[in-house]
Amino acid sequence: MGAIFFDLDGTLADTSEDIFLSLNKTLRKFHIKEIDFDVVLSYVGDGVRPLIQKTLRQLGAEEKEEEILKDFISEYRKNISRKTYIYKGNIELIFKLRRKNHKVILTTNKSHKLTVSLLSSLHIVQIFDGIVGGDSFDVKKPEAQLLEKIEQNLKISRPTLVIGDGINDLIFAEKTNSVFLFAKWGFLPQKVKKFIEENKISIEVIEAENPEDAVKKLESIGWL
Incomplete structure (x- = not known):
């Protein structure tokens, strides 16, 4: 045993598609460029905050981290098992x-x-x-x-x-x-x-x- x-x-x-779609929905709300699926996939594994940090660093939008993190968690929770x-x-x-x-x-x-x-x-x-x-x-x-x-x-x-x-x-x-x-x-x-x-x-x-x-x-x- x-x-x-x-x-x-x-x-x-x-879980990749729900994470990807929720993240890009959040980015659109903040008028930030969407991120490619393969890039999101490469960021998964360390937790939600590192996912957001890596994404915003890639897009040059790090100043809104807390707001975006909060919104992403809300969006993801609503769509957590859709796909x-x-x-x-x-x-x-x-x-x-x-x-x-x-x-x-x-x-x-x-x-x-x-x-x-x-x-x-x-x-x-x-x-x-x-x-x-x-x-x-x-x-x-x-x-x-x-x-x-x-x-x-x-x-x-x-x-x-x-x-x-x-x-x-x-x-x-x-x-x-x-x-x-x-x-x-x-x-x-x-x-x-x-x-x-x-x-x-x-x-x-x-x-x-x-x-x-x-x-x-x-x-x-x-x-x-």
């Missing part, structure tokens, strides 16, 4: 992990409130043993101290497995000496692949093309 840290954006679900969908096979993957008595913790840098709102809208809050947002503690991914906070609060046990599509997930796995399941079905697989090639990674990395492939790979190494 171990603990699985399951990422949200780009791993559990494709978002869970990747096929993820629900089965999570249930298989839980049937093996692993604790599955949804771990994201999205705020806890927005995360719960999204999971509630998708009717999947109850399938997780815990939900950790970017503001749940005073640290977030990829900091190793996050694992300590989760261990203290959710009583998890080792070994640990991180399932994610981003560099933050990989670094978090390495800092916590966890197995990393690279969700290649996510937002920017080529970015993570390049990071792996250019850096000395000391942990076990398992690549999965989709959630169904993840099941097979985890069965082959004894996690399922």
Whole structure:
């Protein structure tokens, strides 16, 4: 029995279009140039404020950060699951992990409130043993101290497995000496692949093309 840290954006679900549309709606309100989809995608993963900061820096409109942040959160909350969908096979993957008595913790840098709102809208809050947002503690991914906070609060046990599509997930796995399941079905697989090639990674990395492939790979190494 171990603990699985399951990422949200780009791993559990494709949230990209709702984030993109909400962000550009906010930018239009403030008469700021809209931003391209691929650029927004590259900014997802650190949380809402970094998303806004990177966007405004790119567009040269940093002076209105607080107003834009507030408006974006409002817009996104209203449209949080309009086009978002869970990747096929993820629900089965999570249930298989839980049937093996692993604790599955949804771990994201999205705020806890927005995360719960999204999971509630998708009717999947109850399938997780815990939900950790970017503001749940005073640290977030990829900091190793996050694992300590989760261990203290959710009583998890080792070994640990991180399932994610981003560099933050990989670094978090390495800092916590966890197995990393690279969700290649996510937002920017080529970015993570390049990071792996250019850096000395000391942990076990398992690549999965989709959630169904993840099941097979985890069965082959004894996690399922």
